[in-house]
Amino acid sequence: MKKDSTRLVITFVMLIFLLVISLSTSILYTVNNYLESKRSNVPVFVFFKDNVSKEQALLYANSLKTHPGVKSVKFIDKSQALLDILSKLNLPQQQFSENPLPYSLEIFLKPQFAAEPSNINSIEKTFKSNSLIDEVRIPKGLFANISQTTLTFKEFSYVLIGVFILLEIIILALLLKITYEHKRDSYDKLKLLGIKRVKIFLMFLKHIFLSWFFASLLAVILGSIIMFLYINYINLVPVYQNDILISFGASGGLYIVFSFIILMVLSLFVFFIEDEKI
Amino acid sequence: MIEFVDVSKFYKDRCVFKDINFYVKEGQLVQVSGGFACGKTTLLKLICRLEKPTSGDVKIFGEPLNRIKYSRLMHLRRHMGVVFDDFGLIENLSVKAYLYLVTKLLKRKQYLEEAIDFFSLQNLLDTKIFNLSLSEKYRLALARILALRTPLVLLDEPFSYYKNKQELINMLKTLNENYKMTIIFTSYAPIESIDHLDIFNSCNVGEQ
Structure with a gap:
């Protein structure tokens, strides 16, 4: 009598896919967060007119903090700016009788806001339309580059995860067919x-459900071990440790639920294609 | 209980029966005997509708099977105990697991112990079915029938698998008399003490 190993194979395949998909999602999510943070680290400089007083400049800086696209605003005092320049150029402070620099702001935009080129144009117009502002310097090319990279990376992530899921569906469908043939x-x-x-279908479903259950259980155990080892012994990017942990856990949980739905739908499909009314 | 009305069965051009008519009453013990490939198994398959007749009508419990709905057929099959050459057993289960599964699915667990005792299967309960001998498998198949208390029993060539012929005849008679089961079985050689159903040679009637 040949031993039925299809259940073992289904469990193993599901386990591999659960781990691979969760790990991939976690890595992709973290890289995406890294790119997003790059975008919010690009400063926008706003220079006030020479006749603008410090109070006026500070008032405007405070008003910008409530803008939906602004993450943070740093006020740059003109005397401090001059000191910085002089120290960088190694020049004596007495060289200037009058400070030629204006007050300025260093503004960091929210990543999602900065992702849209029209938002960049719109905030530039907002700055320029103000009578206190003399000049606005926005590195539009850099924003566009980061946006393009993020977009391409997101598309790549979706395609990669999609391919994994498609592969999982195809392999599981074949395995379910083999299981049914074995049980026919x-x-x-x-x-x-x-x-x-109906009762026979429920028996088939129970047979498959156990594979899903054991695969999920093993995935949780193995996933926890992998994360423990990573955090304690590898930890390549400590800054993103929480991102990696949370995204791995969340995507793992999501894929466990998702794979259950896939399995149930596929079981139903395979049963009604294969089963005959004899 | 079983009625054949002008039933013919052909496999392409080969005639198995032609216009046969018979009626088996409730509580009868009937044998269908005949030589190799004369259609004995086909007859049983027509009764449980594993095959359809080429023409004519087969009625079971008064219901014609020709246009029966699948759900209704399943209902009728719950009243039939059928044993063909593979015994209908699930080989990778143990005797106990198999009997438990079948009686649980059909919600007839109350007769399980009695059936195990009747066919002396106590010592085989934990044995995997594929490890049983042919006669043990046959006893298990009969135990299933007794546990399910099916009023109609169809057995295909039981003497080919059960070595002690007289013991099997006695078992069948007990099932028939004590449990009021209608039994139809096929055999190569006829048995004197049991009613005989003669349906063969029907293909040659018109030619003669």
Whole structure:
């Protein structure tokens, strides 16, 4: 009598896919966060007119903090700016009798806001339309480059995860078909006793459900071990440790639920394609 | 209980039966005997509708099977105990697991112990079915029938698998008399003490 190893194979395949998809999602999510943070680290400089007083400049800086696209605003005092320049150029402070620099602001935009080129143009117009502002310097090319990279990376992430899921669906469908073929003889014998197809389907589903259950359980255990080892012994990017942990856990949980749905739908599909009314 | 009305069965051009008519009453013990490939198994398959007749009508419990709905057929099959050459057993289960599964699915667990005792399967309960001998498998198949208390029993060539012929005849008679089961079985050689159903040679009637 040949031993039925299809359940073991289904469990193993599901486990591999659960781990691979969760790990990939975690890595992709973290890299995406890194790119997003790059975008919010690009400063926008706003220079006030020479006749603008410090109070006026500070008032305007405070008003910008409530802008939906602004993450943070740093006020740069003109005397401090001059000191910085002089120290960088190694020049004596007494060289200037009058400070030629204006007050300025260093503004960091929210990543999602900065992702849209029209938002960049719109905030530039907002700055320029103000009578206190003399000049606005926005590195539009850099923003566009980061946006393009992020977009391409996101598309790549979706395609990669999509390919994994598609592969999982195809392999599971084939394995379910093989499982049914293996069980067909037993099911046909039960039909001869008058056992309803619904009951036979439930038996088939129970058989498959156990594979999902064990695969999920093993994925949780192995995933926890992998994360423990990573955090304690590897930890390549400590800054993103929480991102990696949270995204791995969340995507793992999501894929466990998702794989359950896939398995149930595929089981139903395979059963009604393969099962015959004898 | 079983009625054949002008039933013919052909496999392409080969005639198995032609216009046969018979009626088996409730509580009868009937044998269908005949030589190799004369259609004995086909007859049983027509009764449980594993095959359809080429023409004519087969009625079971008064219901014609020709246009029966699948759900209704399943209902009728719950009243039939059928044993063909593979015994209808699930080989990778143990005797106990198999009997438990079948009686649980059909919600007839109350007769399980009695069936195990009747066919002396106590010592085999934990044995995997694929490890049983042919006669043990046959006893298990009969135990299933007794546990399910099916009023109609169809057995295909039981003497090919059960070595002690007289013991099997006695078992069948007990099932028939004590449990009021209608039994139809096929055999190569006829048995004197049991009613005989003669349906063969029907293909040659018109030619003669």
